Amino acid sequence: MAKDEIQKSRRQFLVKTGLGLAGLALGNNLWAKGSGTTGTGQQKLTLGDGFSLKEKHPDLVVLSDKPWNIETPPHLLDDVITPANKLFVRNNGLIPENLDAKTWTLTIDGESVEKQTVFTLDDLKKKFKHHTYQLVHECAGNGRSEYSPPGHGNQWTTGGVGCCEWTGVRLRDVLEAAGIKKDAVYIGYYGRDKHLSGKDEVPISRGVPMRKALEDEALIAWAMNGQDIPVVHGYPLRVLFGGWPASTSGKWLTRIAIRNKIHDGAKMNGTDYRLPKNPIAPGAKITATNENMRIIEAMPVKSLITYPKTGAQLTEGKPLELRGHAWAGDRKIKEMHVSYDFGATWHKATVKSQRNRNCWQQWSAALKLPQKGYYEVWARATDSENVMQPMLVPAWNPGGYLNNACHRIAVEVV
Numbered sequence: 001m002a003k004d005e006i007q008k009s010r011r012q013f014l015v016k017t018g019l020g021l022a023g024l025a026l027g028n029n030l031w032a033k034g035s036g037t038t039g040t041g042q043q044k045l046t047l048g049d050g051f052s053l054k055e056k057h058p059d060l061v062v063l064s065d066k067p068w069n070i071e072t073p074p075h076l077l078d079d080v081i082t083p084a085n086k087l088f089v090r091n092n093g094l095i096p097e098n099l100d101a102k103t104w105t106l107t108i109d110g111e112s113v114e115k116q117t118v119f120t121l122d123d124l125k126k127k128f129k130h131h132t133y134q135l136v137h138e139c140a141g142n143g144r145s146e147y148s149p150p151g152h153g154n155q156w157t158t159g160g161v162g163c164c165e166w167t168g169v170r171l172r173d174v175l176e177a178a179g180i181k182k183d184a185v186y187i188g189y190y191g192r193d194k195h196l197s198g199k200d201e202v203p204i205s206r207g208v209p210m211r212k213a214l215e216d217e218a219l220i221a222w223a224m225n226g227q228d229i230p231v232v233h234g235y236p237l238r239v240l241f242g243g244w245p246a247s248t249s250g251k252w253l254t255r256i257a258i259r260n261k262i263h264d265g266a267k268m269n270g271t272d273y274r275l276p277k278n279p280i281a282p283g284a285k286i287t288a289t290n291e292n293m294r295i296i297e298a299m300p301v302k303s304l305i306t307y308p309k310t311g312a313q314l315t316e317g318k319p320l321e322l323r324g325h326a327w328a329g330d331r332k333i334k335e336m337h338v339s340y341d342f343g344a345t346w347h348k349a350t351v352k353s354q355r356n357r358n359c360w361q362q363w364s365a366a367l368k369l370p371q372k373g374y375y376e377v378w379a380r381a382t383d384s385e386n387v388m389q390p391m392l393v394p395a396w397n398p399g400g401y402l403n404n405a406c407h408r409i410a411v412e413v414v
Contacts, residue, residue, distance in 0.1 A: 067091035071159030075309035082162035093203025101236035110257030114179020134359035135242030143403030151400015168221030188263030189250035205265025242358030298329030310409035328383035
């Protein structure tokens with residue numbers, strides 16, 4: 001790489017993290033402000049959209065307000081279980097109004113159901129065994145802002161992810177109660193959210209293959225972190241598929257169709273949540289046919305540094321204590337490494353075991369930085385199939401999906 005390209009890359013990183021040279025000169029106050037992106041405290045409630053930003057931590061970053069798309073700065077994701085007020089928001093339509101759990105119903109139908117069946121929320125709670133799982137929930141476009149040229153959609157940085165504790169019943173138990181025909185290949189969900197146009201159109205209706213739908217951890221949930229699911233996250237009922245794109249986990253759930261073909265609902269075709277089957281050049285045009293595109297399924301191996309906050313200052317001679325999370329779709333995390341010299345050397349971190357499948361794992365490390373000055377600390381996870389995070393942004397795609405490049409923070413030793 002040419003010298004001017006290296007300098008440009010470094011400048012871009014400093015701008016992205018809010019750590020320009022002025023920050024180094026002026027000290028910790030400017031560093032702590034991050035990128036300077038507008039926080040929720042400066043946004044207004046969208047009329048008739050049933051959601052108050054008072055429900056969220058004031059330092060979350062609003063990417064759009066119609067529909068609501070809000071991400072979480074990495075240092076606010078330090079909890080093992082993500083609190084409701086720190087969980088990102090990704091909506092495709094408008095939040096439904098007049099939600100009444102007492103009259104809520106879930107219909108199971110489709111070409112491959114034995115008998116169309118309707119359950120009340122009370123039926124689900126009384127007729128089926130309850131299960132609780134911690135599940136990683138990540139927007140497929142998380143990290144989109146790093147692609148060049150930009151991918152289509154909200155320019156997420158690193159905060160479109162969380163791992164909450166969900167309680168409900170297994171989707172498998174409910175589908176089997178209605179009856180699954182032998183020709184079933186997919187499920188598709190439908191929610192009560194409204195299309196942005198105000199017309200009677202479905203804003204999003206996605207799904208998963210039967211093999212994912214029938215896993216133990218696939219849930220129809222009514223509780224998050226031991227409480228009713230907040231309205232913005234799908235109250236009173238939603239479906240959860242940990243480790244897969246969050247778009248497969250439908251909110252305000254009213255219907256699940258058992259299909260005898262790949263689900264063809266809204267946001268299942270074109271470039272939506274799909275990748276080119278063969279690599280293409282950045283910015284290249286592609287005809288979004290089934291022959292050219294594949295549906296995103298399990299999310300790739302990824303990690304996040306949640307402590308310290310980028311811009312931290314460290315007294316010379318003291319170890320740098322690091323911690324964060326790592327996850328890998330349907331796989332486990334095998335190893336975790338950190339580097340302070342741009343990947344020239346790597347230091348092994350300690351990784352905790354999974355609480356359950358499809359949840360993230362906590363890691364920690366202590367580094368001794370050799371002298372005073374500026375450092376970029378990188379984190380890289382390796383999954384149970386020995387697949388490592390790339391150090392750079394992976395292959396470009398029109399939707400800007402699945403960026404799992406190493407997360408990095410800036411630190412100064414003083």
